[in-house]
Amino acid sequence: MERALVIQNLTKAYDKEPVLKELNLEVPTGNIFGLIGPNGAGKSTLIGILTGLLSYDQGFVEIDGMPYSAENEVEIKKRVASVLQPPLLFENFTSYEFISYVCDMYKVSNHDLDERISSLMEYFEIEEFAQVKTKQLSSGSRKKLAFCAAILTDPKLLFLDEPFESVDVISIGRMKNVIRRLKGKGTTIFITSHILEVVENLCDDIAILHKGKILAYLDSESRRELEKDSNLSEIFEQYIESGVDNEDRLSWL
16 A cells, blocks of 8 residues: 555654654555644644654654655655644735745646636635735634645645634535545545544544554544444543543542
């Protein structure tokens, strides 16, 4: 099976405080993959490393068959797009200028690019902000704008860090629709989210990250077996709690 992403023994620390601890993970090509974990588990740090925004202390990262290195960095970034939390936008660009600039950086040359940009902005109900500077947008509109720009680059691997945060319910449904269409084209989508219901219904494989380590990797087959008796929220709690009886902490109540 082809792997879009391979991570081996990845370690990252801040001020000698480990955030990722010899983390190992493989994501199949063409998979909608979900990474879930409590706040502080290391999800955003991992996304930062995989998108080249953060360095790491040790380990090995391979993206689309290429080891992540200085020699391969430019070629890898041509194949990867991301929507981070919070989104990274050019604050003094208008929404339309931002999307156009991203497409220009990725050398997107479709003859109908303007039409695609307009149709996407209309689909996600941000067309009225086309000439509004990105710094004036709400959190949800910023997220939708970054998502539009990312998918227009036609990435082979798309990283989405909390993509549904601050986004309205209708737009979440439309984002899910686009994500499924991208999967149909062969794109691998890597999603981090704390909205377990969305991950449960959208993702093929799911991994649980806690305190910098992968506690469990649930492929579609193992998920089907586990979910006969429990939903994802219950499975998640079982792995995170690891036998600790939290009710004892509320004995005073």
